[in-house]
Amino acid sequence: DGGITQSPKYLFRKEGQNVTLSCEQNLNHDAMYWYRQDPGQGLRLIYYSQIVNDFQKGDIAEGYSVSREKKESFPLTVTSAQKNPTAFYLCASKVQGGNGYTFGSGTRLTVV
Amino acid sequence: DAKTTQPPSMDCAEGRAANLPCNHSTISGNEYVYWYRQIHSQGPQYIIHGLKNNETNEMASLIITEDRKSSTLILPHATLRDTAVYYCIVSPTGGSTLGRLYFGRGTQLTVWP
Numbered sequence: 600d601g602g603i604t605q606s607p608k609y610l611f612r613k614e615g616q617n618v619t620l621s622c623e624q625n626l627n628h629d630a631m632y633w634y635r636q637d638p639g640q641g642l643r644l645i646y647y648s649q650i651v652n653d654f655q656k657g658d659i660a661e662g663y664s665v666s667r668e669k670k671e672s673f674p675l676t677v678t679s680a681q682k683n684p685t686a687f688y689l690c691a692s693k694v695q696g697g698n699g700y701t702f703g704s705g706t707r708l709t710v711v
Numbered sequence: 712d713a714k715t716t717q718p719p720s721m722d723c724a725e726g727r728a729a730n731l732p733c734n735h736s737t738i739s740g741n742e743y744v745y746w747y748r749q750i751h752s753q754g755p756q757y758i759i760h761g762l763k764n765n766e767t768n769e770m771a772s773l774i775i776t777e778d779r780k781s782s783t784l785i786l787p788h789a790t791l792r793d794t795a796v797y798y799c800i801v802s803p804t805g806g807s808t809l810g811r812l813y814f815g816r817g818t819q820l821t822v823w824p
Contacts, residue, residue: 641798641816699745
């Protein structure tokens with residue numbers, strides 16, 4: 600079945616370490632997005648990519664980095680520069696020009 | 712910023728219709744109204760979207776007022792599995808624009824037996 604896979608579902612890291620969250624989709628969608636969600640809050644956009652080898656900062660890009668070397672993959676790295684990395688991270692994709700986003704099941708990152 | 716206003720919480724008896732309101736008074740002519748829902752600790756799920764006409768699918772109905780400044784999502788026969796946070800979002804469709812989504816805090820719908 601087509602969909603978006605985020606892994607791992609739960610991730611623990613020590614403060615000061617970089618960590619990379621995986622997002623893979625087999626929907627042949629052009630655009631991919633990373634959102635962050637904090638408890639009781641809506642989703643905030645971190646980075647997005649509309650085509651391979653191109654991406655743009657969202658509203659809260661500081662302390663994060665991404666790459667888009669393949670259409671299917673859009674990994675997110677949470678760097679040590681991110682002051683409050685503990686959150687629920689969601690990856691999404693959509694067809695360019697289409698309606699309706701498909702979301703992954705999320706990765707809950709806890710930094711201790 | 713989110714361009715919509717929703718009540719923070721609502722509840723509904725199982726089997727009854729759940730009517731979730733949303734205000735979007737600054738909506739632009741090219742912006743659609745989207746509804747998503749998020750069950751705890753899962754990714755949001757697309758429900759329905761519309762521009763100006765009422766829409767219905769297997770999950771829900773969307774009623775948009777004639778001036779497009781508000782809308783209502785209707786779950787005709789709510790079940791316990793419909794308990795979730797429901798997000799109303801306005802956004803242009805894809806194509807040349809980013810088509811990004813601005814998520815507010817949504818409405819926590821609780822369906823009780």
